[in-house]
Amino acid sequence: MTSPALPPELVARFRGIALERLERVESRWAELLRGEGEPDLSIEVQQELHTLKGEAKMMGFAGVATLCHALEGLVSAAEARSFSVPEDVDLVATMAIRFMVVLLRKKDASPGAGMDVDGFVRQIEEVMAELPPVTPSRTFEPRISQRPAAIVEGPDRISRATQQRLAEAAARAFLEHLAARRARPRLFAVYAGLRDTLVSLSAVPLDARLVRHEEAARALANDLGKQIDVVFEAGEVRARADVVEALEVAVLHTLRNAIDHGIEPPEARCGAGKSAQGTVRVSARQIEDVVEVRVEDDGAGVDLEAVRARAIDLGIVAEDRAATMLPEALGELVFRPGLSTRTEVTDVSGRGIGLDAVRAAIARVGGRISVSTRAGAGTAVVVRVPQPGCRIPVVCFEARGADVLFAVAGGAGTLVGPEAEAEAADPMDLLDIAAPFDAASGEGTRVAVVRGLERFVFHAGGPPRQSVADRVCPTSDDCPVEIVMIDEIEAVLLRPECLRE
Numbered sequence: 001m002t003s004p005a006l007p008p009e010l011v012a013r014f015r016g017i018a019l020e021r022l023e024r025v026e027s028r029w030a031e032l033l034r035g036e037g038e039p040d041l042s043i044e045v046q047q048e049l050h051t052l053k054g055e056a057k058m059m060g061f062a063g064v065a066t067l068c069h070a071l072e073g074l075v076s077a078a079e080a081r082s083f084s085v086p087e088d089v090d091l092v093a094t095m096a097i098r099f100m101v102v103l104l105r106k107k108d109a110s111p112g113a114g115m116d117v118d119g120f121v122r123q124i125e126e127v128m129a130e131l132p133p134v135t136p137s138r139t140f141e142p143r144i145s146q147r148p149a150a151i152v153e154g155p156d157r158i159s160r161a162t163q164q165r166l167a168e169a170a171a172r173a174f175l176e177h178l179a180a181r182r183a184r185p186r187l188f189a190v191y192a193g194l195r196d197t198l199v200s201l202s203a204v205p206l207d208a209r210l211v212r213h214e215e216a217a218r219a220l221a222n223d224l225g226k227q228i229d230v231v232f233e234a235g236e237v238r239a240r241a242d243v244v245e246a247l248e249v250a251v252l253h254t255l256r257n258a259i260d261h262g263i264e265p266p267e268a269r270c271g272a273g274k275s276a277q278g279t280v281r282v283s284a285r286q287i288e289d290v291v292e293v294r295v296e297d298d299g300a301g302v303d304l305e306a307v308r309a310r311a312i313d314l315g316i317v318a319e320d321r322a323a324t325m326l327p328e329a330l331g332e333l334v335f336r337p338g339l340s341t342r343t344e345v346t347d348v349s350g351r352g353i354g355l356d357a358v359r360a361a362i363a364r365v366g367g368r369i370s371v372s373t374r375a376g377a378g379t380a381v382v383v384r385v386p387q388p389g390c391r392i393p394v395v396c397f398e399a400r401g402a403d404v405l406f407a408v409a410g411g412a413g414t415l416v417g418p419e420a421e422a423e424a425a426d427p428m429d430l431l432d433i434a435a436p437f438d439a440a441s442g443e444g445t446r447v448a449v450v451r452g453l454e455r456f457v458f459h460a461g462g463p464p465r466q467s468v469a470d471r472v473c474p475t476s477d478d479c480p481v482e483i484v485m486i487d488e489i490e491a492v493l494l495r496p497e498c499l500r501e
């Protein structure tokens with residue numbers, strides 16, 4: 001049964017994500033059998049299954065994890081035959097997916113009466129045993145998928161592009177609110193609702209989403225006869241929802257790899273002069289505009305010579321080139337599809353998919369992943385994802401004749417200051433916002449914005465001043481405006497290069 005320590009909303013979220021993964025797997029599998037998209041689709045299917053297997057095991061859905069493992073083997077066998085396989089392979093694969101859907105929708109995570117998971121796995125193994133031999137001429141070709149996985153949007157997993165579109169809608173609602181002279185509270189309510197939603201999506205706490213992997217890590221170590229101490233240090237780091245999800249995938253796989261491959265059994269550790277208990281540390285921090293997550297262990301380290309030999313065997317690297325590769329370059333090879341130094345496949349590793357899935361997930365959110373290792377001392381996997389700052393320096397100024405605060409981004413390359421004589425545009429007119437009650441705007445002052453060779457001059461109600469704005473509703477760089485908060489007051493951030501009369 002699902003662990004009682006797991007909150008119901010967490011289990012519900014897993015069920016939803018898992019069903020989406022299976023829907024993608026089923027669709028991609030059908031395309032592969034039609035001869036479409038290989039090898040990219042095959043890589044995606046195996047990554048989805050490997051990730052789902054780890055998530056299911058962590059959440060207590062043992063039947064789903066077992067079927068994922070069996071289906072991984074079937075997909076791998078079909079790929080080795082260029083997906084030219086008998087109809088019964090398609091039948092058993094489709095049935096396995098449907099079987100998992102049933103398990104996920106059951107209120108009880110255990111298989112229960114009539115759900116013979118082991119029996120179904122035997123059917124998959126029988127079908128695999130009857131497959132025709134692999135054509136000898138078929139050789140391994142290293143492949144890196146250039147095709148991003150489908151983006152499935154959910155209540156807490158909305159793509160960045162969609163968030164920007166929602167932010168533009170929020171900006172329009174706020175401007176209409178101003179144009180209506182603040183007389184229509186419903187317009188502000190629409191803006192406020194969108195704003196609050198976007199704030200929740202752009203500031204997901206990382207700590208709670210990472211710590212939940214601790215129980216599964218300890219269970220895996222126990223299954224492997226190892227002793228570990230898992231330490232999480234995420235502090236107050238927050239990130240976009242899509243970034244947090246990608247980091248979860250990274251931690252899931254790297255944590256399992258550290259326990260399976262890195263941490264030695266107690267007797268081996270004691271023989272090497274270490275404590276019987278190994279340590280895996282998961283830490284997160286924000287360095288300027290980058291979120292960094294590290295998964296470090298004090299285990300045996302990566303056997304780089306075994307990686308070198310395996311890469312040569314698989315044809316990933318020519319023997320003469322492999323002989324001169326530095327440790328850093330050899331470490332990068334562990335992220336290549338299909339590369340595993342394991343000689344046998346287990347339900348934890350051996351297919352060479354896990355770290356490839358990690359790199360794909362991190363790449364989709366614009367991040368990078370690297371590995372460093374020392375023989376006998378351990379391994380560190382570091383993930384870095386750009387996370388644009390939520391606070392930016394601005395220069396702000398009042399509107400002429402209206403209670404509206406405008407701002408322009410400050411920082412490097414931008415000069416903002418008073419202007420004496422140049423012709424100026426009024427932001428109120430550009431945004432079609434009438435001054436309240438037809439108040440006379442007066443001459444006010446002029447504010448000049450200089451960016452490179454471009455120069456913009458605006459009418460203002462007073463001299464500009466420097467401040468800091470919170471980006472609560474970030475829009476894209478080509479959107480003329482964005483609503484920001486300055487000293488807890490909504491302000492209209494202008495992008496002069498995008499504003500045209």
